[in-house]
Amino acid sequence: MTKLITISLTCQKFQYGGGMERYLLDIVNGLSKTNITPKIYSAKFDTTLSEYNLINPIKINLSFVPKKWRTSFLSYFSNKYKETSEVSLTTSYTLSDVVICGGNHKGYLQASKKKPSISDRFKIMGEQKSLNQSKYVIAHSALMKKELVELYHISENKIDVIYPPLIQINSHKSMNIEESNSEKN
Structure with a gap:
């Protein structure tokens, strides 16, 4: 059974x-x-x-x-x-067991050129512990995977890039925006 x-x-x-x-x-x-x-x-x-x-x-x-x-x-x-x-x-x-990663604090701080505060450091420690303990990590982009490997020292073998699904509503909105822009030209 x-x-x-x-x-x-x-x-x-x-x-x-x-x-x-x-x-x-x-x-x-x-x-x-x-x-x-x-x-x-x-x-x-x-x-x-x-x-x-x-x-x-x-x-x-x-x-x-x-x-x-x-x-x-x-x-x-x-x-x-x-x-x-x-x-x-x-x-x-x-x-x-699995961390689904759409963003990370070290990457955010690096991109915004900010120094980590004490609060930021606690948040980063929590992220590091979660990533280290997990068996598998899903990164939502190649950049995210790169940040996890370089900034958090997570093994590349533990991370797969799986892009989030595109929602029909968002593609429909995008199409309408493109159509309205082309009508203006």
Whole structure:
């Protein structure tokens, strides 16, 4: 008899938002198409999302935790509740089997030519620990992979570049913008 593997995802907020939030919803929809219901560990859930019905939500109350420390506490509690057979993915640099990396703090500081503050250093330590502990890293671009290798010293063999899916709405908006620009010319 084969034991089913549970897939879990850890994120700060399960809701519509920027790129990583949208990406997480795409993962949930993809898993649903293969009849997999992932556990989602999160501090906040938008229960009105259609994707909410496709998950097993595990709410982690972080309201008592200062904002700068929430990722660390989210990591601690999600791992405390995690079953041994779970394969865990994260978009928040928590301790997980797979880190999905859409950005990193060292790369941000380097690009913006800023010196790291004490707060930045704590954030970077958390990212480094998450990347070191993970079994696998998904980088969303070749540049991201390069930064993870050069700035965080993560082995190239541990990282694969998988570009995020393009959403139909975004390509439709892009097409409309191009059409309106060509009409002006």
